[in-house]
Amino acid sequence: MNSIYQNILLAKKESKKLLAVLIDPEKMDIKNIPAFLEKMHQSIATHIFVGGSTDKNNQTETIVSAIKESTNLPVLLFPGDTNQITNIADGILFLSLLSGRNPEYLIEQQIKAVPILKQTNLEILPTGYILIDGGKETAVQKVSNTKPIAQNNIDLILNTSLAGEFTGKKLIYLEAGSGATVPVGANIIKKCESQLNIPLIVGGGIQTKKQLETAFNAGADIVVIGTAFEKDISFFNQLKK
Numbered sequence: 001m002n003s004i005y006q007n008i009l010l011a012k013k014e015s016k017k018l019l020a021v022l023i024d025p026e027k028m029d030i031k032n033i034p035a036f037l038e039k040m041h042q043s044i045a046t047h048i049f050v051g052g053s054t055d056k057n058n059q060t061e062t063i064v065s066a067i068k069e070s071t072n073l074p075v076l077l078f079p080g081d082t083n084q085i086t087n088i089a090d091g092i093l094f095l096s097l098l099s100g101r102n103p104e105y106l107i108e109q110q111i112k113a114v115p116i117l118k119q120t121n122l123e124i125l126p127t128g129y130i131l132i133d134g135g136k137e138t139a140v141q142k143v144s145n146t147k148p149i150a151q152n153n154i155d156l157i158l159n160t161s162l163a164g165e166f167t168g169k170k171l172i173y174l175e176a177g178s179g180a181t182v183p184v185g186a187n188i189i190k191k192c193e194s195q196l197n198i199p200l201i202v203g204g205g206i207q208t209k210k211q212l213e214t215a216f217n218a219g220a221d222i223v224v225i226g227t228a229f230e231k232d233i234s235f236f237n238q239l240k241k
């Protein structure tokens, strides 16, 4: 069986676009999961990401278990910290916050995660995580205590992405932050995609089908949407298979 990453590479090669639905354990009511997933399965969604900047009540494992009961799509952890790691998921976006200069999120959390990961069978996907100004202060910014890169600083965004690839990351994630008022611009996606060899994930503030298509057409391989589905589950109707 192909790994999750091999399937992402294959999709990229075949120009098949992937949509990851982000479920935040702090915001998802467990009893709503079956109905949410049923709706999601009628859409073009291909992956489920689970995570948030914080998980104050340690709900991740319970939420991931409930999700796994009702889906065959790959479930990837998108953790804000090491407490959100659970073996019940299929894989983990192993993030380094490359846009910031806070060692805690560049390498310290990753070192703390190793003993936990060694107890799991999770597929580890090394991911360069780049926070880009989304028009408002987001949770990632607050929790990580780092500044996002301005959208007009394209050279810095590009060079940070390429530094990620050159240091061995397997994915680059351009993040405007959950609930961003301005998603990552198409010009930024285009520029990065044209020079990166590894798949590109884009998320934050994408709330309409048009914005999703803009991100895909600009070159995003995977688009992540959370808030728009949290706010209105009927958004899945616009994204039918």
Ligand code: 1GP
Residues within 6 Å of the ligand: 022, 175, 176, 177, 178, 179, 180, 202, 203, 204, 205, 206, 224, 225, 226, 227, 228
């Ligand atoms: C956040 O990129 C994701 O980490 C998704 O953002 O919640 O704004 O869709 P939204």
